[in-house]
Amino acid sequence: MPPAFVELLQFLLSGVTSGAIYALVALGFALIYNASHVINFAQGEFVMLGGMVTWVLLSQGIDLPLAVLGAVGLTMLVGLLLEKLAIEPVRNANVVTLIIITIGAAIFLRGLTSVTLGKDLHALPAFSGNEPLDLMGATIMPQSLWILGTTALIVLLLHVFFNYTLLGKAILATSHNRLAARLMGINVNFVLLLSFGLSALLGAIAGILIAPITATHFEVGIMLGLKGFAAAILGGLGSGLGAIVGGLLLGIIESLGAGYISSDYKDAMAFVVILGVLFLMPSGLFGKRGTERV
Amino acid sequence: MADIRPSGYSKHRKKQTYTRRLGTRASPLQMLMSERVGGMLALLLVIAVLPLVLANNYQYDVAITIGINAIVVIGLNLLIGYAGQISLGHAGFFALGAYASAILTSRYGLHGALAMPLGALGVGLLAYIMARPILRLSGHYLAMATLGVGVIINIVISREAWLTGGPDGMYVPAMEVWGVELYGGQIWYWIVAAFLVLAIWISLNVIDSPVGRALRGLHGAEVAAEVAGVDTTRYKVMVFVLSAVMASVAGSLAAHFSEFVTPEKASFFHSILFVTMVVFGGMASTFGALVGAAVLTVLPQLLADFASYEHMILGLIMMTVMIFMPRGLVPTLSGLARRRGARR
Amino acid sequence: MSLLRVENLSIHFGGVQAIQDLDFAIDAGTIHSIIGPNGAGKTTLFNLITGLYRPSAGAIYLDDVQIAGKRPHDLARMGLSRTFQNLRIMMNMTAVENVMVGRHLHLNTNLLACMLRLPMIVRGDRAARKRCIELMDMVGLGADIDADAGTMPYGALKRLEIARALAAEPRLLLLDEPAAGLNERETKEIDDVIVAVARSGVTVVLVEHDMKLVMGISDHILVLDHGRKLAQGTPEEVRNNPAVVAAYLGNV
Ligand SMILES: Nc1ncnc2c1ncn2[C@@H]1O[C@H](COP(=O)(O)OP(=O)(O)O)[C@@H](O)[C@H]1O
Ligand SMILES: [Mg+2]
Numbered sequence: 107m108p109p110a111f112v113e114l115l116q117f118l119l120s121g122v123t124s125g126a127i128y129a130l131v132a133l134g135f136a137l138i139y140n141a142s143h144v145i146n147f148a149q150g151e152f153v154m155l156g157g158m159v160t161w162v163l164l165s166q167g168i169d170l171p172l173a174v175l176g177a178v179g180l181t182m183l184v185g186l187l188l189e190k191l192a193i194e195p196v197r198n199a200n201v202v203t204l205i206i207i208t209i210g211a212a213i214f215l216r217g218l219t220s221v222t223l224g225k226d227l228h229a230l231p232a233f234s235g236n237e238p239l240d241l242m243g244a245t246i247m248p249q250s251l252w253i254l255g256t257t258a259l260i261v262l263l264l265h266v267f268f269n270y271t272l273l274g275k276a277i278l279a280t281s282h283n284r285l286a287a288r289l290m291g292i293n294v295n296f297v298l299l300l301s302f303g304l305s306a307l308l309g310a311i312a313g314i315l316i317a318p319i320t321a322t323h324f325e326v327g328i329m330l331g332l333k334g335f336a337a338a339i340l341g342g343l344g345s346g347l348g349a350i351v352g353g354l355l356l357g358i359i360e361s362l363g364a365g366y367i368s369s370d371y372k373d374a375m376a377f378v379v380i381l382g383v384l385f386l387m388p389s390g391l392f393g394k395r396g397t398e399r400v
Numbered sequence: 401m402a403d404i405r406p407s408g409y410s411k412h413r414k415k416q417t418y419t420r421r422l423g424t425r426a427s428p429l430q431m432l433m434s435e436r437v438g439g440m441l442a443l444l445l446v447i448a449v450l451p452l453v454l455a456n457n458y459q460y461d462v463a464i465t466i467g468i469n470a471i472v473v474i475g476l477n478l479l480i481g482y483a484g485q486i487s488l489g490h491a492g493f494f495a496l497g498a499y500a501s502a503i504l505t506s507r508y509g510l511h512g513a514l515a516m517p518l519g520a521l522g523v524g525l526l527a528y529i530m531a532r533p534i535l536r537l538s539g540h541y542l543a544m545a546t547l548g549v550g551v552i553i554n555i556v557i558s559r560e561a562w563l564t565g566g567p568d569g570m571y572v573p574a575m576e577v578w579g580v581e582l583y584g585g586q587i588w589y590w591i592v593a594a595f596l597v598l599a600i601w602i603s604l605n606v607i608d609s610p611v612g613r614a615l616r617g618l619h620g621a622e623v624a625a626e627v628a629g630v631d632t633t634r635y636k637v638m639v640f641v642l643s644a645v646m647a648s649v650a651g652s653l654a655a656h657f658s659e660f661v662t663p664e665k666a667s668f669f670h671s672i673l674f675v676t677m678v679v680f681g682g683m684a685s686t687f688g689a690l691v692g693a694a695v696l697t698v699l700p701q702l703l704a705d706f707a708s709y710e711h712m713i714l715g716l717i718m719m720t721v722m723i724f725m726p727r728g729l730v731p732t733l734s735g736l737a738r739r740r741g742a743r744r
Numbered sequence: 745m746s747l748l749r750v751e752n753l754s755i756h757f758g759g760v761q762a763i764q765d766l767d768f769a770i771d772a773g774t775i776h777s778i779i780g781p782n783g784a785g786k787t788t789l790f791n792l793i794t795g796l797y798r799p800s801a802g803a804i805y806l807d808d809v810q811i812a813g814k815r816p817h818d819l820a821r822m823g824l825s826r827t828f829q830n831l832r833i834m835m836n837m838t839a840v841e842n843v844m845v846g847r848h849l850h851l852n853t854n855l856l857a858c859m860l861r862l863p864m865i866v867r868g869d870r871a872a873r874k875r876c877i878e879l880m881d882m883v884g885l886g887a888d889i890d891a892d893a894g895t896m897p898y899g900a901l902k903r904l905e906i907a908r909a910l911a912a913e914p915r916l917l918l919l920d921e922p923a924a925g926l927n928e929r930e931t932k933e934i935d936d937v938i939v940a941v942a943r944s945g946v947t948v949v950l951v952e953h954d955m956k957l958v959m960g961i962s963d964h965i966l967v968l969d970h971g972r973k974l975a976q977g978t979p980e981e982v983r984n985n986p987a988v989v990a991a992y993l994g995n996v
Binding site: 139212374385 | 480486488533534536537539540541545547548551552555556559623668672683709710712713714715717718723726
């Protein structure tokens with residue numbers, strides 16, 4: 107293999123890996139947005155909680171599978187509480203108010219974590235060791251395979267859930283037309299609650315998967331949350347497919363940009379790309395278009 | 401055209417409101433109760449009296465920081481509260497102003513009084529160039545784009561260490577005027593106060609003018625404003641640039657006052673803090689913006705005693721205030737006062 | 745020469761042909777009504793004329809100048825003004841401020857002058873307020889001058905739309921169902937206002953379901969159905985048009 111190709115492949119592999127994580131976070135944004143038209147700026151904290159709680163449980167000597175289960179469960183509980191206590195009472199508030207509430211929640215959760223679990227950086231052990239695998243000259247870590255596999259599985263499950271189960275269809279119906287859904291007898295509040303629970307689940311899993319690679323810390327949620335938001339917007343808010351494509355695209359662009367242009371500006375790539383896309387396509391790649399009704 | 405009076409509807413109620421109707425001059429009492437006259441007088445009074453209360457340098461620092469933040473927040477309130485356009489990136493403009501002053505004075509030997517307007521001009525230009533594509537967006541897309549601008553500014557400032565000193569920040573030489581070094585709270589208090597009064601005066605003037613009505617109008621019913629002849633894009637760009645320039649000027653003041661700048665000034669968190677101040681004090685209220693800036697500047701200082709619990713408490717307060725007073729402090733409280741007054 | 749002329753105008757939304765190949769002209773100084781069942785495309789036509797929608801095909805001329813594709817605020821400058829069927833009131837402002845937004849084009853909007861509140865701004869605003877109060881009197885809102893728009897009842901907001909549209913001093917005024925939802929007395933008052941406006945020299949285009957009102961005040965009527973022209977002519981001609989009777993008036 108020519109070295110230039112191997113290099114490209116290497117960048118693509120690492121791009122897809124982080125892109126899958128962004129996609130999970132973006133899916134979380136899309137889920138909540140669809141159910142409530144709220145952008146949950148605490149989404150990144152779900153990611154952080156997933157990683158941090160898993161680390162704590164592991165350090166208490168609990169086995170990895172059980173630790174993961176515990177972390178996911180606890181994060182979901184946080185998501186449900188957030189919805190019940192902070193979102194449901196102000197469901198019809200304006201966008202800015204809702205943004206501030208979720209940001210307040212994010213700051214609170216970060217504060218709570220730093221107080222209870224400390225401010226140190228922690229690496230989780232990789233799920234299947236650190237022996238790199240060879241792929242046409244490039245290397246890939248087993249943890250990356252975990253990330254890609256789990257993400258694919260989740261996407262598949264979500265697809266089945268939304269298209270073939272009554273509950274999933276109820277959520278979709280609510281996102282299309284809340285009033286009609288209510289008239290059809292769908293419990294809209296329950297759908298809202300569920301969307302926060304599911305988003306927290308996605309966030310926690312993303313956080314657990316990525317923690318062996320980037321380590322975890324009480325502040326990892328900030329950038330991951332913002333990039334997940336960028337991915338969701340890139341794809342077009344509320345579009346599930348858009349979130350996945352947006353996430354992968356963002357990961358790949360970021361990795362290529364860092365590799366070929368400037369690694370100093372890796373974190374800026376996502377935002378440069380999102381600005382470029384929004385300038386050309388104000389509703390993202392897959393967002394709804396059409397003439398606004400007057 | 402006005403020769404035909406439709407029957408009935410208004411005649412019987414007309415008399416009682418007639419005195420206030422034809423835009424005749426308001427009575428002295430009414431003027432005192434108004435924001436522009438009464439509010440300004442109260443503000444000047446507070447500014448004049450406050451130094452009697454301020455006990456030490458630390459308290460001066462807090463008061464000055466309130467003033468600097470308020471200038472940003474008053475501009476941001478024009479954008480968010482009045483024109484209804486969100487920005488999650490104004491800390492970027494604040495930082496650009498601060499760094500423009502820092503760099504132009506320390507590396508190029510310019511006088512601070514020249515660096516500040518140059519920085520404001522540069523920021524204004526940048527905001528102007530970005531505003532057109534950005535303000536085509538609305539809602540969360542606009543939030544994302546402005547957030548992106550802020551984050552990019554933050555990253556650039558952190559990375560270009562040769563110019564900005566990088567993550568460690570850089571020193572700003574003290575400003576001199578006629579051989580006198582502007583140093584210390586007692587001097588900066590009055591400088592910042594002057595800028596604050598100017599900002600509030602401008603804000604109150606703009607709101608109650610054709611431009612202000614265009615801004616509020618496009619917030620309330622964008623198509624209707626457009627159809628009435630308001631070039632809504634032009635006005636969104638205008639208020640975006642104005643608020644960015646105000647943030648830049650405040651940034652310059654902060655740089656010269658603290659004589660030190662760091663990339664933290666451009667952080668996402670700082671942008672959020674500014675927006676929170678707007679909403680906290682009360683959207684579409686100039687004095688609300690001032691109150692929001694004051695409360696949220698003082699609060700972390702008080703919470704500093706709680707050390708590591710600071711962020712938890714701040715987050716909790718942000719949530720509870722927004723849940724129980726979604727309109728913000730000043731409109732909620734003045735609404736309460738009015739209702740109580742009416743009951744008497 | 746006609747003031748407004750529409751040629752081969754079409755617009756579609758996805759599969760819906762909202763306006764199809766429409767031609768008509770409106771003479772200056774007349775009251776021109778457009779009627780048709782719900783979904784016929786009347787509002788869409790207004791949106792096309794005022795620049796809110798861009799036509800898929802065809803042309804719109806104001807004084808023989810092609811205006812299709814121009815921005816709404818530019819068209820306002822050319823003398824177009826309108827009201828909205830679904831109220832577009834600035835609920836964050838007072839009633840008179842709403843009307844004063846309508847006066848935007850006649851005011852000094854220099855940012856610097858406004859920031860400094862120069863005397864000319866104060867003078868201009870005082871005169872504008874006076875003019876706007878006259879207009880509010882005229883539409884019967886004399887008692888609601890400084891009311892918060894958000895607290896006013898529906899019927900009052902309908903008139904507020906008209907006052908705001910008049911504040912621009914348009915040459916061509918488009919009214920989209922101004923009497924919808926009003927009671928008989930209020931409808932009569934709106935009727936009077938429209939006649940007064942027309943007498944003052946403003947050309948009026950009226951979309952309205954109240955046939956008594958339409959037949960009473962129109963010089964010319966255009967009947968739309970499924971985005972196409974079904975008939976046009978004087979009230980007399982339209983009333984006696986068999987196609988109209990069958991398709992529209994027949995089932996009133
Ligand atoms: N912005 C839009 N997007 C999609 N369809 C539209 C839009 N505006 C109007 N329509 C459609 O065009 C048709 C005509 O609507 P409209 O002009 O509102 O009718 P009318 O005012 O005569 O009742 C309807 O089928 C309506 O659904
Ligand atoms: Mg209609």
